[in-house]
Each structure stands twice: as C-alpha cells, then as structure tokens.
Amino acid sequence: MVGIHGLDGEVANQTYFALFAVQHRGQESAGIAVSDGQDLHEHSGMGLVSHVFGEEALGGLSGYIAVGHCRYSTAGSSSPKNIQPIMRRPATNTDSDGCDGLVGIGPIALAHNGNIVNALELRTDPAHEHARRATSDSAVVAELIAHGWGENVPDRLARVVPRLRGSFSLVIATARQLIGVRDGLGNRPLALGRLGDGWMLASETSAFDSVGATFERDIEPGEIVVIDDDGIRSIQLELSQREAMCAFEFIYFQRPDSRIDGRLIHSVRRQMGRLLALQRPTDADLVIGVPDSAIAAATGFAEAAGLPYADGFVRNRYIGRTFIEPTERLRKLGARLKYNPLPEVVGGKRVVLLDDTIVRGTTQRQLVGMLRDIGRAREVHVRITAPPIRWPCFLGIDIPDPVELIAHGADTEEVRVRIGADSLEYLSVENLVEAIATGADRLCLGCFTREYPIEVQLPLDKFALERPMGLETALVFPRDTAVAEQPEPVGRPDADGRTVVVEVEAPARR
Numbered sequence: 001m002v003g004i005h006g007l008d009g010e011v012a013n014q015t016y017f018a019l020f021a022v023q024h025r026g027q028e029s030a031g032i033a034v035s036d037g038q039d040l041h042e043h044s045g046m047g048l049v050s051h052v053f054g055e056e057a058l059g060g061l062s063g064y065i066a067v068g069h070c071r072y073s074t075a076g077s078s079s080p081k082n083i084q085p086i087m088r089r090p091a092t093n094t095d096s097d098g099c100d101g102l103v104g105i106g107p108i109a110l111a112h113n114g115n116i117v118n119a120l121e122l123r124t125d126p127a128h129e130h131a132r133r134a135t136s137d138s139a140v141v142a143e144l145i146a147h148g149w150g151e152n153v154p155d156r157l158a159r160v161v162p163r164l165r166g167s168f169s170l171v172i173a174t175a176r177q178l179i180g181v182r183d184g185l186g187n188r189p190l191a192l193g194r195l196g197d198g199w200m201l202a203s204e205t206s207a208f209d210s211v212g213a214t215f216e217r218d219i220e221p222g223e224i225v226v227i228d229d230d231g232i233r234s235i236q237l238e239l240s241q242r243e244a245m246c247a248f249e250f251i252y253f254q255r256p257d258s259r260i261d262g263r264l265i266h267s268v269r270r271q272m273g274r275l276l277a278l279q280r281p282t283d284a285d286l287v288i289g290v291p292d293s294a295i296a297a298a299t300g301f302a303e304a305a306g307l308p309y310a311d312g313f314v315r316n317r318y319i320g321r322t323f324i325e326p327t328e329r330l331r332k333l334g335a336r337l338k339y340n341p342l343p344e345v346v347g348g349k350r351v352v353l354l355d356d357t358i359v360r361g362t363t364q365r366q367l368v369g370m371l372r373d374i375g376r377a378r379e380v381h382v383r384i385t386a387p388p389i390r391w392p393c394f395l396g397i398d399i400p401d402p403v404e405l406i407a408h409g410a411d412t413e414e415v416r417v418r419i420g421a422d423s424l425e426y427l428s429v430e431n432l433v434e435a436i437a438t439g440a441d442r443l444c445l446g447c448f449t450r451e452y453p454i455e456v457q458l459p460l461d462k463f464a465l466e467r468p469m470g471l472e473t474a475l476v477f478p479r480d481t482a483v484a485e486q487p488e489p490v491g492r493p494d495a496d497g498r499t500v501v502v503e504v505e506a507p508a509r510r
Contacts, residue, residue, distance in 0.1 A: 273300030
C-alpha cells in the first residue's frame with residue numbers, strides 16, 4: 001500500500017516502482033488511482049504489479065496525487081470486484097434517501113491493509129443502507145466514508161474510525177488530498193516519508209528507498225494525517241485501545257530492509273535466531289535458512305551457536321510467497337517449485353534448518369523431505385523463529401480456521417513427526433518479545449497465546465460479505481470463549497429488552 005502527494009506528473013510511475021517494494025505483501029491483484037486535481041483516474045487488474053501495469057496503462061495516469069495497492073485477501077474473495085484501491089464517485093442523481101454523500105467531497109480512492117472484524121455488523125446496520133453493496137471489509141469502510149456526515153473526508157474519518165473494530169491502515173486519495181489513517185491498536189504499519197518537496201505514505205519503509213524518498217516517522221496509532229497543497233497536518237483521535245502491533249510484521253511480513261519504530265527488521269530477526277540458539281543448543285554441522293525471510297535469523301543462530309552458515313537452498317525468484325497463496329493446492333505447488341536443495345552443501349551433514357513459522361506444515365514437510373531425498377542430508381533439525389501458531393488471526397492474516405493450523409491441539413513432538421524432522425524447537429514467546437524489544441503490552445500475540453487485544457469473531461467467515469443477505473455469519477465472541485466446531489445459538493435483546501434466540505448458519509469449511 002502506497003500513497004504519494006507530489007509536485008509533478010510522475011506520481012503514477014513512482015507509485016508503480018514503490019509497489020514492487022511491497023509486492024511481497026500481496027500478489028493477487030494490483031491497482032493505482034491518480035488525481036489530476038479535479039478527478040481520479042485508475043487502472044487495476046488481477047495479478048502481480050508487473051502483469052497489471054505497462055507503459056500504456058501508466059501513461060494514462062497523469063496527476064500529482066496517487067494511491068496504489070497490491071492485495072492479499074483476508075475479507076472477501078480474490079476476484080476483480082475486490083481489487084483495490086476502491087473507487088467511489090458522486091452519483092449522477094441523488095440516492096433514494098434524497099442525498100448523495102459524495103457531493104461535497106468528490107471522488108475517493110481507498111486502499112486498506114488489515115481486517116475489520118465488525119464489517120458485517122456495520123454493513124447490515126439499517127443506518128448504512130449504501131454499504132449493503134460492499135463485498136469486502138475495505139468496501140464497507142469506503143461506503144461509510146462516501147455516505148457519511150462531514151464537510152470533507154477527514155471530518156468523516158473522524159466519525160467513522162471510532163466505529164471500526166479490528167486492524168486497518170488506510171491510504172485515501174481525493175481530488176486534492178492524500179490521507180493516511182492508522183487504527184488505535186497500531187496493528188498494521190504505516191510510515192510517512194519525504195519525497196523531494198512532496199510526501200509519501202507506505203506500509204513499509206522499503207518503499208521509500210525504491211523511489212528515493214526519506215523516512216520521516218511512523219504514523220501513530222489512532223492518527224489521521226492529511227496532506228494537501230497547504231502542507232501536512234495531523235488529527236489524533238482519542239481511542240480506548242491499547243497498542244498492539246502485529247508480531248508477524250517482525251517475523252514474516254516485512255522486508256528485511258524495512259524499519260518499524262526505528263528498528264531494522266533484519267536486526268530483529270538476527271536477534272530471534274541468536275536467542276533461539278541459546279534457548280536450545282544443537283549438536284550439528286551446519287546452519288541454513290529458508291530464503292528469504294529466515295536468512296537473517298539463520299545467520300544470528302549460527303553466530304550464537306558457533307556453527308558455520310551456508311546457503312543450503314537455491315530459490316526460484318519467480319515464485320511468490322507460498323504462505324499467502326489463497327488455496328492449499330497453490331501452496332503445495334509453490335513450495336515444490338520455489339526451493340531446490342544443494343547436495344554439495346548439505347550432503348552427509350547434520351543440518352539446522354531455520355524457518356520463520358510453521359502454519360499448516362506444508363512447506364516444512366516438503367523442505368525436510370527435499371533435504372533428505374535430494375540434498376542427502378544426514379539429519380535435519382528444524383528451528384522456528386516464532387512460537388507455535390495455535391490460534392487464528394483475525395486482524396489481517398488469512399488463517400481463520402484452527403483446524404488448518406498444524407500446531408493447534410498438537411505438541412511439539414507431534415508436529416516434529418508430521419514434518420519428518422529429527423528435532424524441532426520453536427522460539428518462546430518470551431524470547432520473541434525480547435527480540436522485538438517493544439514489550440508484550442504493545443504487541444498482538446493472539447495467534448500464539450489466544451490473548452487477543454480486542455474481542456474477535458469465532459469462527460470468522462472470510463466470505464461472509466459475499467453471501468446472500470440473511471445467511472451471513474455474524475457472531476462476535478469475547479476473547480475467553482472457546483472455539484467451537486459449530487456455533488451455538490446466541491441471544492440478543494429485542495427492542496423491549498427481552499432475549500431473542502437467533503439461529504446462525506455455520507460457515508462452510510474451506
């Protein structure tokens with residue numbers, strides 16, 4: 001996710017190059033919207049940034065304000081109707097209620113990173129009739145802004161943001177403004193950079209480097225930043241939430257050359273590796289890492305363990321990140337095509353294999369098998385620089401069902417057997433927090449500990465907003481409620497305060 005407020009007509013090209021720096025965050029679709037000061041023009045499509053945009057497409061995007069997005073779906077299907085940025089334009093006629101919310105603010109283009117857990121509740125609220133057309137949580141937010149109260153977009157955001165539960169960083173372009181928003185949890189990152197005499201917003205600071213921008217600061221939790229021809233101003237909302245930055249950003253999502261709160265991701269991951277080596281000393285000959293996100297941790301592990309480090313795999317750079325592919329079939333295919341072991345490096349050796357996470361176990365099982373069968377490694381000891389992922393993420397990672405998680409209900413030994421390793425060790429929660437150096441009270445560790453920073457939906461139906469009205473899943477449970485295979489009927493008060501039992505259809509297994 002990228003936004004640029006520049007002083008020339010090059011913002012489309014700059015946004016295009018910046019999106020390459022955050023392509024790893026989403027590979028399903030991409031889009032860019034540009035304002036020429038009067039109107040917004042956009043181009044988007046399914047696939048990678050390089051597939052969606054060519055010289056002709058970029059040439060048709062002239063202006064000085066741009067917002068770009070590459071999508072990883074967590075709410076709503078991977079389909080053309082959910083491509084971002086989401087565009088909303090003034091209607092040619094007034095709406096059925098006699099008003100057109102977009103009159104007065106003009107067209108908007110919205111890009112979103114995160115997951116709004118109460119999107120279904122907001123969409124079905126009778127007061128939000130316009131939001132009923134939305135098929136993703138991002139589209140719900142766009143509708144609330146487009147048809148909300150307020151003379152301008154920042155005013156409307158100040159009313160909308162307190163109603164949103166979950167994680168969200170937003171970058172919004174209007175005809176004359178670039179706006180950045182970060183949720184009160186600070187769960188998803190958003191950074192501000194300086195691009196010549198202009199300004200830039202991005203999900204990762206590595207996007208700044210790609211176009212010659214310089215990092216200024218992180219957008220604060222609960223902050224709205226408004227950039228226009230008069231400069232930059234900040235609106236700080238008072239939200240009753242503790243900070244809860246997603247630990248996965250440090251473990252997996254961010255590029256190693258990005259920074260969060262001033263900390264270089266590469267250095268944080270090296271420290272994770274060091275602490276894991278000290279946590280469980282390993283009798284081995286060699287340390288290797290799974291390219292690319294585990295390389296920094298592997299070098300830190302080797303350093304602390306006093307073992308040599310080597311590149312044990314060749315990675316096919318043209319295969320995307322297998323964890324965020326939307327289907328199990330594509331994950332399996334991607335994992336096999338993505339890596340090739342080097343027998344000359346690992347053959348006959350007792351190998352320590354560093355990886356960042358085990359989610360479903362698909363990749364690790366294949367990697368261990370390839371190291372034995374193709375690489376001819378004598379032993380394979382797997383070390384994971386994250387605690388066991390035993391619970392779903394509801395705030396921006398597509399792992400909503402506990403039965404998909406290999407560590408859910410299984411101890412370390414059971415997981416070791418299933419992936420075929422000689423030994424297995426996870427980084428402890430305490431050592432993870434120490435490596436990040438933020439403090440557990442400022443992190444979201446819910447997928448490891450089941451202690452979420454907000455109330456969450458269990459089970460969460462990724463496709464609820466695309467199901468026919470009346471068949472959506474809209475159960476909101478507190479953090480201490482057990483996960484159930486089938487949700488029980490729930491009670492809600494009617495207008496007179498009596499309890500009414502409502503039967504809710506269970507979501508289909510994926």
